[in-house]
Amino acid sequence: MSNKLEGMNGIEKFRMQVEFAQLFNVDNRAAKGRLEESVNKYHPNRIDYRVVEIREQTSTAKTIRIASVTGSLPPFVPGQYINILLDINGVKTSRPYSISSPSTQTAYYEITVREKADGFVSHYLLNELRVGDFLSSTGPDGHFYHYRIYGNHLVFIAGGSGITPFMSMLQTYYEKHDTTKNIDLIYGCANKDDIIFESELRKLEKVYPNFRLHLVISDPDEGYDGLTGFITADIIRKSVGNVEGKAFFLCGPEAMYNFVTDELKEVGVKDLHVRREVQSAPSDPTKLIGWPQGVNKNSIFKVTINNEKVIEAKATEPLLNTLERCGITREAKCRSGECSLCRTKLTEGTVYHPSTVRLRKSDRQFGYIHPCVAYPVSDIKINI
């Protein structure tokens, strides 16, 4: 965020000061003219942590508790993420993780990581990270949180590890004794063993009268008597009743987004009332709409950097990952095409961006790409 201040005029800085004050509910009037200081306090570029606890959630997911080495952590809005910065065997990379602990907890953050097939970073965090190790991240970021304009009847729809931002929201509301919100959580998992935070959610259901949990298991064991299958229009209707006046929040894998978006339409939810967490780079872009015919999982293309260096890139790997593996680092935060930090000039060739990526019109017009979610589908040349 402090990068955004560079080149801003007084009015723009003032506007951002007001935005900050509203977001973090702080009164910055006394600190007038000291915006940069406030921004760095609430939104530092980098935080250093020590791992203080690692808890197993399921056979494929763990919660990692991290405390600041300086003793203070910036506030965050439940639903925001931090981008964990790593050096794994010489490869400098990063991954964004939603904070799963409540924002009322100021001594530490927790992130909950689930094993991904071929997940370079998730494998490291789940199998090699130990209590006492050091980690770093960028400051809390992201826009997946509740604004008052959405009203107070909230329907959270989560799939798999997409539960993490909702866990932070639910615990925060409960700990703040916020009785103004009415919350339904529809949580889809493949089977019972995949449910992350099951005991915490059951406990919340008992002590937080405004909260209702609706678990949906797609591949249940014999005899399971709860909701089964996918999160269909029928299940949404049965779980939340009339959808009028309710705000829907979606976080989960890409397949769930596509499916649930259609089901929400069927029950009459307007797109305006649906808030989606941004999607990280898809694991298999070849299955997405618009993927060019003739480019497959084995396709390899040449990437020329600054007309000097040439590297090889797999068509199905996000360009940013390829660059990092070759020792070329770009500043990055969201790794989902949202923050624009990794923005790079494409001077020749073609890349594929999934349709869900929100590229600015000017970026498209002037040939800028977001390598975190760009896949080379021809030989390309970039300037960095």
Ligand code: FES
């Ligand atoms: S890291 Fe945010 S757009 Fe690439």
